[in-house]
């Protein structure tokens with residue numbers, strides 16, 4: 463089952479989750495090395511204000527190229543990093559890098575949209591996390607009101623008071639807290655009932671090709687309504703067409719993200735992409751221009 467040849471092994475990871483302990487250990491070693499050697503990268507995917515068609519934020523998405531030059535998906539190595547206690551170092555690296563890149567966008571190009579960073583539930587469960595975040599932000603020169611933390615589901619935040627306290631503290635210093643992948647796993651009603659979120663991201667399974675699916679329409683429409691009723695900003699992931707965009711806008715959704723606008727791009731490509739917009743405005747969807 464386990465390929466002796468390491469490039470074959472990476473290909474295996476690429477297609478499937480980690481199969482066994484031996485695979486996981488190999489991958490853990492590779493991941494630690496990649497972090498230490500600055501081999502991880504951040505890709506950027508724009509989020510679009512559906513009223514103005516301007517870029518309002520950029521979601522930073524981590525990328526790891528394995529030894530055979532193939533990307534190992536974050537859905538595979540982030541859970542591993544959580545298991546082996548490496549997630550905290552990775553998240554701090556992500557925040558540091560995202561804010562450095564954000565500073566570059568401001569200083570060199572005058573862009574001032576927000577930056578969205580994915581944070582694991584395991585991060586906020588640690589006391590030290592808040593202090594580390596503060597010192598990274600202070601060193602970065604980026605104001606906290608430009609920063610969004612997207613909390614992903616892997617643990618149930620709402621059951622842990624310490625975690626809730628930490629999220630409150632992040633919110634109190636001005637960071638926008640977003641609940642990611644809403645409608646899946648732990649990102650559910652009990653979370654928005656108890657936690658200080660200001661933004662809700664509807665998972666793409668409800669958004670993609672919404673026009674062709676009555677259920678998706680009903681679920682998404684009522685989710686937007688509920689979120690707006692709670693005063694939350696609503697983001698739709700997985701906008702793939704003009705039709706998706708039009709329907710979501712009609713439902714009252716604030717922000718769209720998806721391949722219709724752009725796939726996640728390496729930072730240099732993202733800058734080129736921004737520079738080609740019409741004064742920060744998307745014209746008509748720029749489908750498939752950059753494929754990572």
Ligand code: C2E
Pocket residue numbers: 507522523524535536537540553556580581582612614642643666699700701702719720721722726
């Ligand atoms: P997510 O936070 O929900 O990120 C959105 C994912 O959907 C990204 O996958 C993005 O490439 C993909 N996506 C965006 N628009 C479309 C679309 O129109 N169609 C389709 N099919 N996909 C679309 P990606 O980059 O593979 O990331 C997967 C997940 O890994 C993320 O889901 C997030 O949970 C996690 N992740 C990624 N980067 C980080 C990170 O830096 N830290 C942590 N803790 N988790 C991360």
Ligand code: MG
Pocket residue numbers: 521580612642
């Ligand atoms: Mg996210």
Ligand code: MG
Pocket residue numbers: 642643663665699
């Ligand atoms: Mg998401």
Ligand code: MG
Pocket residue numbers: 643
């Ligand atoms: Mg997701």
